[in-house]
Amino acid sequence: MTELGFSLSLPDGFIELPVGSLDEEGFRSLAAAIAERFGLHPDAGIDQGLAESTVMLATTAAAAEAGGSSYTAAGFFRSPEDAGRPIMALVNCFCLESDHSSAEVAIAGLEELHHGTANGPVEVVELPAGPAVVTQSVTSGDVPAGEDTVEITEHAITAWIPGTKVLLGLAVTSNNTEDWVHVADLARGIFGTFEWAGNPG
Secondary structure: OEEOOEEOOOOOOEEEOOOOOOOHHHHHHHHHHHHHHOOOOOOOOOOHHHHHHHHHHHHHHHHHHHOOEEEEEEEEEEOOOOOOOEEEEEEEEEEEEOOOOOHHHHHHHHHHHHHHHOOOOEEEEEEOOEEEEEEEEEEEEEEEEOOEEEEEEEEEEEEEEEEOOEEEEEEEEEOOOOOHHHHHHHHHHHHOOOEEOOOOO
């Protein structure tokens, strides 16, 4: 995948989600990608279950775009500890303008900022694309479920990677607490595939 001046590789199991409004052709294309991911015949048609899944992912993509994401993908897996437990993870990319004078200056500023605000680990790592600050966070909230509410815990791991006049946040999130350690390992593998187009680090 190449997008907005950078590239990264996602493992099997991820579906790239559309950017912008979704017309009928885009809806059918996303539905076909979902069907393929779950082993359904691509010509089987869109039943209610597939339509609902497609709407859910299209809504997820629209919300991510509204939040500033320039790229979103959703991954579906089975827990390596319990094959009956599904895992869903989202990848989002956020590009922020920055006037840092060097990658070292950017890293120092990011590290100081996130040590003061993060509710999880903060570390400086060396990626193939250069240095990055990797942060983890956990947030909880209630979502309606019929007449009741259910508490949802979202885990996130983000690599903040400085480029030329830009900071990129490459975030992987999941609501799967039981398997978060595996999702975090998956995320670190994705971080290692990131490259700037033209190496503008």
